[in-house]
Amino acid sequence: MTVRNVARVTAIANVVVVSVGLVALALLPKTGDDGRASRTVVHPSKQALPAATKPAPVTATVESARKIKANELGVVPVIMYHRILAHRISSLDRTPEQLRTELERLARDHYVPITAAEFVRGDIDIPAGTHPVVLTFDDGWPSHFAADSQGMPRNDTAVSIIYQVAMKYPSFRPVATFWVNHHPFGLKDEADQTRAVKWLIDHGFEVANHTWTHADLHVLKTKQVKEQIVREGRLLKRIGAPESETFALPYGSEPKKLSVAHDGSWDGTSYHFDGVFLAGAEPSVSPYAKTFKRYAIPRIQSNGTKGECKRWCSTYWLGWLDKHPAERYTADGDPNHVSLPKALQGNITPKRAKMVIAY
Numbered sequence: 612m613t614v615r616n617v618a619r620v621t622a623i624a625n626v627v628v629v630s631v632g633l634v635a636l637a638l639l640p641k642t643g644d645d646g647r648a649s650r651t652v653v654h655p656s657k658q659a660l661p662a663a664t665k666p667a668p669v670t671a672t673v674e675s676a677r678k679i680k681a682n683e684l685g686v687v688p689v690i691m692y693h694r695i696l697a698h699r700i701s702s703l704d705r706t707p708e709q710l711r712t713e714l715e716r717l718a719r720d721h722y723v724p725i726t727a728a729e730f731v732r733g734d735i736d737i738p739a740g741t742h743p744v745v746l747t748f749d750d751g752w753p754s755h756f757a758a759d760s761q762g763m764p765r766n767d768t769a770v771s772i773i774y775q776v777a778m779k780y781p782s783f784r785p786v787a788t789f790w791v792n793h794h795p796f797g798l799k800d801e802a803d804q805t806r807a808v809k810w811l812i813d814h815g816f817e818v819a820n821h822t823w824t825h826a827d828l829h830v831l832k833t834k835q836v837k838e839q840i841v842r843e844g845r846l847l848k849r850i851g852a853p854e855s856e857t858f859a860l861p862y863g864s865e866p867k868k869l870s871v872a873h874d875g876s877w878d879g880t881s882y883h884f885d886g887v888f889l890a891g892a893e894p895s896v897s898p899y900a901k902t903f904k905r906y907a908i909p910r911i912q913s914n915g916t917k918g919e920c921k922r923w924c925s926t927y928w929l930g931w932l933d934k935h936p937a938e939r940y941t942a943d944g945d946p947n948h949v950s951l952p953k954a955l956q957g958n959i960t961p962k963r964a965k966m967v968i969a970y
Contacts, residue, residue, distance in 0.1 A: 654766055654775070661777045663786045663815025665736045671945035677970040679740040681950035684958055685940035686894035687730065688722075688932065689745040690925050691910040695754040695769050705913055707767040713913060713925060714772065717744055718780035720933065723942075724773075726817040727788040728856040731886030731905060733898040733963075738782065739944025746773070747888065747910060749859060750825060751791030753798075756807060770811070785814075790821035790859040790888075793846060805850040812852065819855035820844055820884070828866040836866045837877035844882050856885045863890025865907075873906050892923035894932070897940055899949050899963045943968065 671681070693703040695710055705713075717724075722744040723737040730745050737743055748755045748769055757765040764771035769787070777785040789795075789811065795818070798804045808818050822828070823842040831839070840858070847855060858872065866872055873884045887906040895908050914924035921927065932939045943950035949959060950968040959967060 654771070660763075660774055660814065661781065661785055663784055665784075666738045666944065668946070669739065669944045671739070671943040671948050671950050671968055673968055673970045675739065676943050676950035676968050679943070680937070680941060681739070681943035681968075681970075682937065682939070682941045682952060682955070683735070683943060683949045684897045684900050684951045684955045685742075685938055686896055686932070687743050687745065687940045688894045688925070688928060689727070689730070689747060689888065689908065689910040690913050691890065692746070692748045692769065692913050693750060694752045695767070695772070697767070702914065702918075703912070707772060710769065710913075711772050711776065713929075714746075714776040714783070715779070716929065718776055718783040720929070721782070723782060724784050724786050726786050726815075727819070727859075727886065727888065728817050730895075730898060731857055731908075734946070735898075735940075735942065736946040737784070737942045737944075739942060741782070741942050742939055743942070746787035747859065748787060748789045749821060749861075751789060751795040751797070751821070753796055755789055756796050756811060758807070758810065762810075770816070786816055788817040788819060788857065790819050790857075791843075791847075792821050792825050793823045793843060795850070801846075801850055804846075808847075808850050808852050817857070818847070818852045819857050819859075820847060820882075821859050822861055825861045827862055827864045828860060828872070829864040831866065833866065833868050833871055834877065836868075836871050837875040837882075840871075840875065840882055841877040841880045845880065855882075857888065858884040858886070859888045860890065863910075865889075869906070894928060899960055900958055901960050902958070903960065 692705060695707055696704045697706060699706060721741045723741045724746050725735060725743050727745050727747055735743050755769045757768055759765045764774060773785050773787060777783045795804050796807050798807060811818055820840060820843045822839040826839050828836050844855065860872060872887045875882060885905065886908055888908045888910055891910055891912055893909050893911065896902050911928050912924045914920045916926045948968045949963050949966045953969045956967060956969045
């Protein structure tokens, strides 16, 4: 399958994910088939947390880009996670071991996490020869982030596992995006919410809007869609989160008036998002590509390869990218240039044309 063929199935795949998501994906397996990870685990509270730093700047050349086969018009996996539970209730859930296994696979395959906001901005500043991945967590569950008695990420939460992998693989940048609703991380008190959001923002994570009640926006009137987004935006502002640059559609369900997913106003408050993310079910094209649709960015559900996931979830797609490395985004290490094979030069967005290094 080529990337062009992949693009043709975006709409169909997203409809499948939306429909199945609304019934908790009950037909998918309750256990994963992802393999097993090494159990060398160091809890983050026992040593200093790795910083979410970017690499020292380099200047790419035609020769350096050719040597590493840089392709910054390649596709990027944006992976979607929900609850992290010891015993899965829905097939959307992942266990701590399944999450750790997948993140360690990404680290071994030279993927470097960036946030959804960095991806939409085209701020992909990672080492030469590596590949960006966007880790996204929906709904703001307590299993995503909670602090222990030392004020560190509680063991087996998503943030703790991200740091464990980053300590084992130093090139694995510990960042992710959390799209939250009106009780971020299960916290009801705004003072507690503020502390949690401050910790995450201070450590390089993104916390952004996922509507007030996780509503299916397709069944709401336009005014109700705007209210859902504005109410959540007001909460995020009160608890100290930066204004959301990105937005994830609950269930991947688009409102009838598509534009209100990224621009609108309600009760005197306006909003704008630079990127809107769907619920599935394939890698995204590069943000430098002419075909990049910033208001309909696909994601890949984290899961194995059974049932509906035979072709649409993370185990399948990561394997596909391993087998088709020329289709994958490979960085040149230089954030001021976009390196790519000459055959792809006509596919770059005009505003990036002067930055191109073609080989």
